Amino acid sequence: MPRPLNFRQIEAFRAVMQTGTTTAAAAMLHTTQPSISRLLAQMQSASGLKLFDIQKGRLRPTHEARELFQTVQRHFLGLERIEQNVATLRQSGTGELRLGCTPALGLSVMPAVVHAFLQQHPDVHVSLQTIGTPQLREGLLHGQFDLALSTMAMRHPQLDATTLHRGNAVCVMHPAHPLAARKALHVCDLQGQVLLTLHADDEIYLQLQDTMQQHGIAAASTVETTYSATICMLAAQGTGVGVVNPYVAAVFAPQLRTVPLQPRCPVEVVLAFPPQSAPSAMAERFAALLQAHFAALRGAAG
Template sequence: MSRPLNFRQIEAFRAVMQTGTTTAAAAMLHTTQPSVSRLLAQIQNATQLKLFDIHKGRLRPTHEARQLFDTVQRHFLGLDRIEQSVAVMRKSGTGSLRVGCTPALGLSVMPKVVHAFSLLHPEVHVNLQTVSAHPLREGLLYGLYDVALTTSVINDPQIEAVSLHRANAVCVVHPAHPLAGRAGLHVRDLKDQVLLTLNADDEIHQQFLGTLQQHRIEAAATVETTYSVTICMMAAQGTGIGIVNPYVASVFARDLKVLPLLPRCPVEVSMAFSPQSAPSAIAEEFARLLKVYFHEFPRPAVQKAQPAQKTQMTQRASRLKD
């Protein structure tokens, strides 16, 4: 009865078939010629097949040996493909990164972080989707995103969200607005003003509305919209005073006056990985770059771009790459 073959026996047989001699096979496998000969004898005994004979002092493979070699080659070609795949994944994870975030963070945070990430992994395909809080949660649950970033609370026991940054909502106004010269605005200063706010279901709006009611403040009028970007653009037109998170406000800091709001209206940025699988190496690296970004936030509001100089995020990315 034949016995199972082990990998060393198969490797020795393949090396002999490729090189033609046990001496050359031994050199290829970094072992000794007697060791290869012993492994050949073992494989012939185990298979109960005659695989070689001696012809004019040289090993000569039989027909059975050539058939076996074809099978072995297909096996090793499969191993080679596995090793190539492992090498690619070791270098760049799965080769793609799927990121989801809320629109305000997609405008303010993600451009810098994605740029820094692309310096580290220019070969990785990044898919960035900006969606509202509910589709973001659903996308995480169904494995559509590897990592997600949001300023909304993720209420789901399957998703473990971690806090990356805490800040407070701010007011944005046109530089010529009568209140633009203030160091900050209290809700009492908003009486009889035109207020630009997010929709009623937004968490910032709900907190802000509660503060207005607490202080019995009534606005002259309210313009309600879906996106913080729209609020900033309307404020830049002089339409009124906008209430937004500080991240999107930083994008418009050159065109608007960004003023602290009192009492404080907390804003928290949370990050979560998909619960469907363990995070890949590139997803974890992207998460580290997000942490770097928020560690450096806020930056100076007015700073001329210098093409020849790298941003702090880019410098950090370069150090990680080295």
């Protein structure tokens, strides 16, 4: 009665089919020729098939052996692909890293960190999308990102966000602006100025408007835009005084005068992973580089 074949028998059969002799098969599998012969005999007995005959002292595969070999080859090629995939994962995680961040961080923080990451992992494909915080939150919840970075809170019961850095909003203006000589600006100094601000649901905007109302301050006019980078470019043209996060202000520092704003308007950089699964090795390595980047910023400020 036929019996189940075991892996060692199939491995020996494959080696003989590939090399043509039991001696060469033994060398291929780092075993002895009698061991290969014994495994072949066991396989023929277990399968109930005649797999080889001997002609002039040489093994000759039967038609059944050739048919079986095609199936065995497909099986082993599948195993080899699995082993290759495991090796790739071990070396470079998933081989792809999907990042999401707000546009200001995509302009300021992410380029340096992505560069440092690719210096360590040049074979990893990186996808970086710069979108608003609501879209980042939805992308995380739907598994579209391996991690996301924002200067706004990503509030959701399923998301566990970590604060990587705390800073304060700054004022930016043309170096020749009348307020540019100040070491710091109080919100009262914005009275009668052309104010460059972000859109009405941005946390910096909300904090600024609340503080201005508390002090009874009114701007002469307001230019509202979606991106902090646009505020910086408008300020560089001398259009007015902008209030932005310190990260994007640093990018445009050569073109602008940047001064602290009082009372302070806190800004936090938060990191979140998708809740559906544990972070990949690549995502954890990228997060470690982000932490190192912000630790260096704290050191430079201290």
